[in-house]
Amino acid sequence: MSIDCSRSARVMYRERHAEVKAAGEISASLSGALDMIDTFDRPGDASCAAAFAAADAYADGCKDKAMKRIPKAGVYAAAGVGLARAEWSICEASAMGPNVRAVATASLTSGAGAFVKAELGSASASAGPVKATVGLSMETGASISPLHVEAKLLGTGFSFGRKMGISLFGNSFEFNLF
Numbered sequence: 650m651s652i653d654c655s656r657s658a659r660v661m662y663r664e665r666h667a668e669v670k671a672a673g674e675i676s677a678s679l680s681g682a683l684d685m686i687d688t689f690d691r692p693g694d695a696s697c698a699a700a701f702a703a704a705d706a707y708a709d710g711c712k713d714k715a716m717k718r719i720p721k722a723g724v725y726a727a728a729g730v731g732l733a734r735a736e737w738s739i740c741e742a743s744a745m746g747p748n749v750r751a752v753a754t755a756s757l758t759s760g761a762g763a764f765v766k767a768e769l770g771s772a773s774a775s776a777g778p779v780k781a782t783v784g785l786s787m788e789t790g791a792s793i794s795p796l797h798v799e800a801k802l803l804g805t806g807f808s809f810g811r812k813m814g815i816s817l818f819g820n821s822f823e824f825n826l827f
Contacts, residue, residue: 688739689739690738691737693736693737693738694737696733696734696735697734698731699730700730700731701729701730701732702727703728704725705724706722707721708721709721709722719756719757719758721754722755723752723753723754724753725750725751725752726750726751727748727751728749728750729745729746729747729748729750730746730748731744731745731770732744732745739776739777740774741774741775742773742775743771743772743773744771744772744773745768745784747768748768749767749768750765750766750768751763751766752764752765752766759792759794760795761792761793761794762791762792762799764788764789764790764791765790766789766790767787767788768784768786769784769785769786770784770785771784787803787804788804789803789804796810796811797809797810797812799812811826813826
C-alpha cells in the first residue's frame with residue numbers, strides 16, 4: 650500500500666445514482682456484486698490532498714487485469730478542497746470536503762448515465778455490493794440500464810426498477826428490490 654499526500658489525488662467516480670442528502674444511505678446492489686469481478690485483486694492504494702482537481706476519460710474491458718475486466722467507458726472532471734481516499738481489493742473508503750464534479754459513464758453492469766454534483770462534504774465506505782454514504786450534496790442527472798431508470802433535477806426525482814426510490818427537496822427514500 651502506498652500513501653502520498655503531497656500530490657493531487659486522481660479521483661475516479663463510479664457512482665451509479667444521484668441524490669440530495671443531508672442524511673445517510675446504506676445500499677447493496679447486483680451491479681456492485683458484479684463489479685467485484687473487476688476489483689477482487691486490486692492492489693491497495695491511499696492518497697490525500699488539501700486541494701484537488703482531476704479530469705480523465707477511460708475505455709476499458711475484456712483484459713485480465715484489475716479494473717479492466719468488465720467493459721466500461723466514461724469521462725469525469727472534479728475539483729474541490731480536502732480529499733482522503735483508500736482502496737484495496739473490493740473495499741473503498743473516502744472523505745471529501747466541498748467539491749463539484751461532472752461524470753458520464755457507460756458499463757456492461759450498470760448501464761449508462763450522466764450526473765453533475767455539488768457537495769459540501771461526504772464520507773463513504775464500500776465493500777463489494779454494500780455501500781454507505783453520509784454527506785450533504787445536490788445532484789442532477791439521469792441513468793438507465795436494463796434493470797432500472799433514474800432521473801433527478803437539483804435533488805428531486807425518482808428511481809424505478811431494481812432500485813425504487815423518490816427524492817424531494819434534499820430528502821430521499823430508496824430500497825433495492827434485488
